[in-house]
Amino acid sequence: xxxxxxxxxxxxxxxxxxxxxxxxxxxxxxxxxxxxxxxxxxxxxxxxxxxxxxxxxxxxxxxxxxxxxxxxxxxxxxxxxxxxxxxxxxxxxxxxxxxxxxxxxxxxxxxxxxxxxxxxxxxxxxxxxxxxxxxxxxxxxxxxxxxxxxxxxxxxxxxxxxxxxxxxxxxxxxxxxxxxxxxxxxxxxxxxxxxxxxxxxxxxxxxxxxxxxxxxxxxxxxxxxxxxxxxxxxxxxxxxxxxxxxxxxxxxxxxxxxxxxxxxxxxxxxxxxxxxxxxxxxxxxxxxxxxxxxxxxxxxxxxxxxxxxxxxxxxxxxxxxxxxxxxxxxxxxxxxxxxxxxxxxxxxxxxxxxxxxxxxxxxxxxxxxxxxxxxxxxxxxxxxxxxxxx
Numbered sequence: 582x583x584x585x586x587x588x589x590x591x592x593x594x595x596x597x598x599x600x601x602x603x604x605x606x607x608x609x610x611x612x613x614x615x616x617x618x619x620x621x622x623x624x625x626x627x628x629x630x631x632x633x634x635x636x637x638x639x640x641x642x643x644x645x646x647x648x649x650x651x652x653x654x655x656x657x658x659x660x661x662x663x664x665x666x667x668x669x670x671x672x673x674x675x676x677x678x679x680x681x682x683x684x685x686x687x688x689x690x691x692x693x694x695x696x697x698x699x700x701x702x703x704x705x706x707x708x709x710x711x712x713x714x715x716x717x718x719x720x721x722x723x724x725x726x727x728x729x730x731x732x733x734x735x736x737x738x739x740x741x742x743x744x745x746x747x748x749x750x751x752x753x754x755x756x757x758x759x760x761x762x763x764x765x766x767x768x769x770x771x772x773x774x775x776x777x778x779x780x781x782x783x784x785x786x787x788x789x790x791x792x793x794x795x796x797x798x799x800x801x802x803x804x805x806x807x808x809x810x811x812x813x814x815x816x817x818x819x820x821x822x823x824x825x826x827x828x829x830x831x832x833x834x835x836x837x838x839x840x841x842x843x844x845x846x847x848x849x850x851x852x853x854x855x856x857x858x859x860x861x862x863x864x865x866x867x868x869x870x871x872x873x874x875x876x877x878x879x880x881x882x883x884x885x886x887x888x889x890x891x892x893x894x895x896x897x898x899x900x901x902x903x904x905x906x907x908x909x910x911x912x913x914x915x916x917x918x919x920x921x922x923x924x925x926x927x928x929x930x931x932x933x934x935x936x937x938x939x940x941x942x943x944x945x946x947x948x949x950x951x952x953x954x955x956x957x958x959x960x961x962x963x964x965x966x967x968x969x970x971x
Contacts, residue, residue, distance in 0.1 A: 595622020595926075595935030600766065601671040601954075603628060603664070604648070606943075608636055609721075609746070610754030610782070611677035611705045612644035617759050618673070619647030620926035622935045626671075626950050628653050628664060629943040631969055639942040643923045647938025649946035652969040659967045661687035666956045669696035672769075673762055677705040680715050690777050700775040701765040705758050707749075709781030721749035724782040728753075730790055737807030737814065753785030810834070816868035817842065817858060820897060827880035828897040829887075831871070842892035846874050944971030 600623040604615040619625040625648040683689045690702045707724040708714040725731045735742040761778035796802035808814040817833045833842035856863030887894040904915035916925040947970040951959035
């Protein structure tokens with residue numbers, strides 16, 4: 582795991598080097614999207630509020646790595662003007678407020694385009710910019726609930742199981758916001774015009790279910806939990822407890838991988854009468870046989886048995902254990918910056934790989950940003966309390 586402790590950690594060579602991004606501070610998917618753009622080399626300036634009460638202590642908020650922070654009082658008569666000055670010098674603005682809020686603040690798309698017609702305006706919401714729920718409050722669990730995604734997650738006969746907030750906020754949200762922004766930036770190179778990117782978590786989550794809808798249409802998926810190939814319905818795609826109370830994950834779908842799995846699971850001698858892989862009527866018996874075998878040894882022992890094989894079996898490790906997994910350690914999938922272990926930038930680039938920057942705390946770079954972005958009269962803005970330096 583690479584350890585970074587100096588100021589040279591800020592990404593400088595990523596493929597988005599030279600792109601300027603203004604991020605209106607928030608929680609969840611927008612900060613992660615800004616982090617991904619910063620990891621790719623963009624100069625991301627986060628606009629923090631003077632009265633913010635962050636959910637995560639600022640020094641630990643990894644989503645704010647590689648950025649710079651300016652505190653702007655948007656309640657001050659001149660606060661919106663500072664954001665517009667930044668937008669006038671930027672390529673992208675990211676916001677995650679309810680529809681219409683930035684317009685009321687005087688920093689909506691039309692306000693920004695009056696200063697910078699080429700600005701890409703990225704909007705991140707749960708429900709989208711329009712529709713009956715557009716103005717409703719919400720969180721990840723509700724967004725994935727109405728798309729059918731939450732209904733599909735869980736065991737047969739049991740309730741839906743929320744997958745933390747990975748699926749909605751970050752899979753259906755952040756990733757689609759970044760995709761939309763990069764696509765709009767590409768288009769703006771030719772047209773010279775910016776546009777709004779309406780990234781709604783409900784839309785992105787629905788798109789993530791494309792393969793499931795394909796299987797549903799083809800009769801290969803039942804609209805029930807825990808009865809299908811990839812939702813723990815199949816005994817060879819599931820999680821099993823080991824003798825020490827830990828777990829092994831099995832994904833032996835293809836015939837040759839399943840054969841390797843069964844051979845290793847039973848020490849080279851599968852018992853007579855073991856049900857066939859695709860005999861769905863006998864899946865309960867097959868599951869019981871597999872579970873009994875896994876329960877006989879510890880996770881470490883089973884990990885050794887399957888190591889290096891094509892059986893598609895992996896130990897289930899914890900968040901704190903993951904950085905030390907031999908494969909992830911060898912690849913440098915995790916890194917350490919200023920004593921904080923965190924995921925390294927992804928994906929990787931052969932020529933223009935960026936590096937994870939240091940975490941930006943609110944207002945730490947206010948004067949630096951004003952000067953670097955040539956915002957007029959920084960001294961007066963500071964003296965009058967329009968902006969604040971931490």
